[in-house]
Amino acid sequence: MATIRRQFKMSIEQRMARHFSESFKRSKVLEIEQGRSKVSEICKEYEVSPTNVYKWMSKFGAAKSQIRMIVETNSDTKKIIELKQKVAELERVIGQNRS
Numbered sequence: 197m198a199t200i201r202r203q204f205k206m207s208i209e210q211r212m213a214r215h216f217s218e219s220f221k222r223s224k225v226l227e228i229e230q231g232r233s234k235v236s237e238i239c240k241e242y243e244v245s246p247t248n249v250y251k252w253m254s255k256f257g258a259a260k261s262q263i264r265m266i267v268e269t270n271s272d273t274k275k276i277i278e279l280k281q282k283v284a285e286l287e288r289v290i291g292q293n294r295s
Contacts, residue, residue: 216244221252229258 224242227233228249235249253259 216242218256222256224249225253225256228253 224233224238228235228238235246235253238244238249239246
């Protein structure tokens, strides 16, 4: 195994010069999503950084349509407004005491 790894070990220049096609990226993302491969396996097999594989997943994966949304309840919003008003009031009081 170790000798095989050495045979396929690429230099930094060789890795930087590589370009994976969109169809290749899509197929690897599909393998990961279907559980046939793991991110770490793809990284080792093709000497790709995990960051790149996760970028492929966000671009071509099924999860790409999921959007993160910050949900704030009305009570949270109301509390923030009240606190901002309190801060403004305290700043006015401090300003009056200094003059």
